[in-house]
Amino acid sequence: MKMSASKAMVECLKAEGIDTVYGYPGAAICPFFDALLDEENTIRNILVRHEANGGHAASGFARMRGTPQVCIATSGPGAVNLITAIATAYADSIPIIAITGQVATEQIGSDAFQEADITGAAEPFVKHSYLVKDANEIPRIFKEAFYIAGSGRPGPVLIDVPVDVQKAMIDFSYPKSVKIRSYKPTIKGNFMQVKRVAKALKNAKRPLICIGGGVFASNACEEVRKLSEIMDIPVITTMMGISCFNDEDRLFFGMIGTHGVKSANAAANDCDTLLLVGARVGDRAVKTPLALEESTTIIHMDIDPAEIGKNIGTDIPLVGNAKDVLSQLLEQVEPMKHDEWVEHLEKYRKPRKFPKAKKGTVDPRQFIEKLSAAMPADTTVVADVGQNQIWAATSYKLKPGGRFLTSGGMGTMGYSLPCAMGAKMACPDRTSLQICGDGSFQMQFMEMATCVQYGVNVKIVVMTNNRLGMVRELQDIGFNGRKVSVFLDGSPDFVKLAAAYGIPAMRVTDTRSMNKAIDALAGEDRLMLVEVCVDEDAPTL
Amino acid sequence: MKHTISVLVENHSGVLSRISGLFSRRGFNIESLAVGPTENPEVSRITIIADGDDHTVEQIEKQLNKLIEVIKVKSFRPSDCMARELMLLKVSATAEKRQEIMTICEITESKVIDLTVNTMTLEICDKYDHLVKFVSLLEPYGIVEMVRTGTIAIQRGNETITK
Numbered sequence: 197m198k199m200s201a202s203k204a205m206v207e208c209l210k211a212e213g214i215d216t217v218y219g220y221p222g223a224a225i226c227p228f229f230d231a232l233l234d235e236e237n238t239i240r241n242i243l244v245r246h247e248a249n250g251g252h253a254a255s256g257f258a259r260m261r262g263t264p265q266v267c268i269a270t271s272g273p274g275a276v277n278l279i280t281a282i283a284t285a286y287a288d289s290i291p292i293i294a295i296t297g298q299v300a301t302e303q304i305g306s307d308a309f310q311e312a313d314i315t316g317a318a319e320p321f322v323k324h325s326y327l328v329k330d331a332n333e334i335p336r337i338f339k340e341a342f343y344i345a346g347s348g349r350p351g352p353v354l355i356d357v358p359v360d361v362q363k364a365m366i367d368f369s370y371p372k373s374v375k376i377r378s379y380k381p382t383i384k385g386n387f388m389q390v391k392r393v394a395k396a397l398k399n400a401k402r403p404l405i406c407i408g409g410g411v412f413a414s415n416a417c418e419e420v421r422k423l424s425e426i427m428d429i430p431v432i433t434t435m436m437g438i439s440c441f442n443d444e445d446r447l448f449f450g451m452i453g454t455h456g457v458k459s460a461n462a463a464a465n466d467c468d469t470l471l472l473v474g475a476r477v478g479d480r481a482v483k484t485p486l487a488l489e490e491s492t493t494i495i496h497m498d499i500d501p502a503e504i505g506k507n508i509g510t511d512i513p514l515v516g517n518a519k520d521v522l523s524q525l526l527e528q529v530e531p532m533k534h535d536e537w538v539e540h541l542e543k544y545r546k547p548r549k550f551p552k553a554k555k556g557t558v559d560p561r562q563f564i565e566k567l568s569a570a571m572p573a574d575t576t577v578v579a580d581v582g583q584n585q586i587w588a589a590t591s592y593k594l595k596p597g598g599r600f601l602t603s604g605g606m607g608t609m610g611y612s613l614p615c616a617m618g619a620k621m622a623c624p625d626r627t628s629l630q631i632c633g634d635g636s637f638q639m640q641f642m643e644m645a646t647c648v649q650y651g652v653n654v655k656i657v658v659m660t661n662n663r664l665g666m667v668r669e670l671q672d673i674g675f676n677g678r679k680v681s682v683f684l685d686g687s688p689d690f691v692k693l694a695a696a697y698g699i700p701a702m703r704v705t706d707t708r709s710m711n712k713a714i715d716a717l718a719g720e721d722r723l724m725l726v727e728v729c730v731d732e733d734a735p736t737l
Numbered sequence: 738m739k740h741t742i743s744v745l746v747e748n749h750s751g752v753l754s755r756i757s758g759l760f761s762r763r764g765f766n767i768e769s770l771a772v773g774p775t776e777n778p779e780v781s782r783i784t785i786i787a788d789g790d791d792h793t794v795e796q797i798e799k800q801l802n803k804l805i806e807v808i809k810v811k812s813f814r815p816s817d818c819m820a821r822e823l824m825l826l827k828v829s830a831t832a833e834k835r836q837e838i839m840t841i842c843e844i845t846e847s848k849v850i851d852l853t854v855n856t857m858t859l860e861i862c863d864k865y866d867h868l869v870k871f872v873s874l875l876e877p878y879g880i881v882e883m884v885r886t887g888t889i890a891i892q893r894g895n896e897t898i899t900k
Contacts (some may be wrong), residue, residue, distance in 0.1 A: 319755060320762050324805040327751070344805060378747065378808040502799035505792070 201331035202231040202362040208338035211370045218250035222270020225297030227362035245642035249614035251281020256618030264291035264345040272310030283321035287605030291350035300360040323351030331364035343374040348381030349500040385516035394528035400469035409436030410474015419522035432460040434481045439600035453481045455586045459544040469493040477507040560730040564591040570718035580612035580632035583665035610639030634660040656725040661732045694725040701725040744783040745809040769887035820890040829879035830857040
């Protein structure tokens with residue numbers, strides 16, 4: 197069918213089942229926005245207040261839906277603003293499609309107004325990118341982009357479309373299949389390797405499973421649970437793996453890492469066989485991989501062969517999609533018991549005791565723990581970056597069906613509100629709870645307007661201590677207490693700020709107000725903000 | 738240790754920048770890089786000489802394979818392949834030195850491709866070590882300018898990169 201390339205781009209999105217996009221317009225992307233208007237009943241554009249937040253919202257949406265999602269920006273500054281979101285998605289293997297406008301083809305390379313070489317600039321952070329030079333290529337490129345973003349190890353794909361290309365007329369038909377000779381992810385595991393893994397697990401006296409974000413990417417949470425249950429193997433997670441495994445399971449021992457919990461780190465130290473599933477052994481998860489590989493039989497399961505042997509030496513590598521490989525493994529294993537090992541790990545579990553909080557503040561960990569007990573089971577918790585992230589990761593006790601999202605790899609401040617917004621739009625029936633600090637909140641609070649405009653109910657929790665707490669703590673410990681540039685003086689009154697947006701808000705300063713706020717957060721599904729005053733010297737762990 | 742890595746890529750614009758970018762951002766050292774078309778006009782072949790231990794080379798191969806436009810990556814052991822490099826070299830040569838330089842050319846199987854009153858321009862195609870030797874032989878006369886292509890390599894016998 198003959199149509200404009202911009203209309204064809206919209207048809208491509210429709211064919212991919214896209215119903216929401218996060219875009220910020222500008223001159224070079226106007227033909228595409230104009231074509232979107234014709235389909236506004238099928239695809240709604242959410243006008244975010246900053247391009248990076250559009251990318252983070254698409255990321256939150258994609259993580260909840262499990263399919264690639266779309267963000268849009270104009271050329272030059274719009275596209276460049278998007279880079280933070282693209283890099284954040286790349287670090288956590290989240291499938292997003294970034295569509296950017298570009299100056300007209302004949303202007304490329306002339307330093308035209310709002311021209312930026314975005315395919316060049318974003319190259320280190322994309323799984324793949326396209327600069328569309330021929331409008332007739334659009335259907336193939338879109339089909340490939342969605343396939344590449346969502347298959348194998350997922351990741352962001354960028355499509356840069358010059359404004360004249362958007363206006364061209366093309367003969368449109370959407371390809372049914374993709375043919376890329378050089379891209380064939382390994383899905384099934386090698387049979388002999390699967391057998392070796394089964395044998396190693398059978399022979400292990402102190403086996404342990406460590407799961408990462410890859411388990412979500414391949415939707416393999418149930419397979420992990422089965423393996424753990426049948427073989428009686430304790431489970432720990434990386435930060436990206438949180439909520440993949442039931443927090444209340446007797447075999448669950450928490451999050452590993454420099455900011456992880458004692459029971460998880462002790463389990464990693466004491467195990468004799470470690471099965472890593474969809475976890476890349478990042479430096480914050482495993483500080484001393486060399487020591488671990490020397491004392492432990494390492495089995496590394498990942499869909500990306502480049503992750504195997506990159507950060508930790510591996511005894512048994514197993515390349516494939518976690519869901520498929522674990523299903524293959526489940527056919528090979530028999531019930532086992534590891535009572536002694538599990539009992540040994542039980543010793544490391546300690547009930548948390550919270551010190552009495554300073555007047556006018558509450559303990560952030562206690563607040564989050566109490567909050568988690570009250571929230572609906574299927575709450576999506578989105579933590580930002582900094583102390584708030586670790587408080588949320590280690591103190592929020594997820595119930596079955598809960599989900600935890602955060603920027604794990606890149607550690608991007610300002611991720612949580614747009615991500616929580618995208619997560620809410622992807623799953624309107626689930627409560628979306630955002631937790632951030634007063635530092636990160638000031639990198640993203642403009643998105644409160646987007647939430648108001650489109651009626652997106654996010655429960656916003658801002659932990660205020662008038663500090664960049666994580667850096668403050670680092671300066672206290674590592675720099676002899678020489679605190680520099682961590683004081684957030686001049687911050688607004690967040691309750692009043694929310695009120696300016698018409699968002700109901702309350703402040704927590706003591707046990708009474710804490711209980712009131714928790715009731716409100718756990719109650720009616722609505723857009724609201726709670727400011728939690730915490731001690732400026734409150735520790736991360 | 739030096740490694741010879743051959744890479745087949747889709748002949749798209751931007752591929753070379755993806756590959757060179759990958760090397761620099763992952764801290765891999767490139768000694769030389771040569772690129773050109775193959776028997777298939779849609780496919781280009783890149784030969785990279787990289788420096789690093791076995792772990793580094795394994796990572797280079799794996800990371801290259803992740804690039805969508807990379808069709809095939811193969812690293813060759815020196816004994817498995819024949820490698821050549823082309824060099825053009827301009828050397829100071831007055832009339833009385835010409836004969837000496839001609840003798841060097843004869844022995845090294847290089848050619849004189851241009852001649853002026855005070856310079857000679859030579860062409861040599863050989864393996865890396867021989868080029869080093871060639872340069873050292875000509876240094877005493879005064880090297881005015883030198884340009885090299887970077888190494889290209891192909892496997893011995895019936896072996897090819899794709900099988």
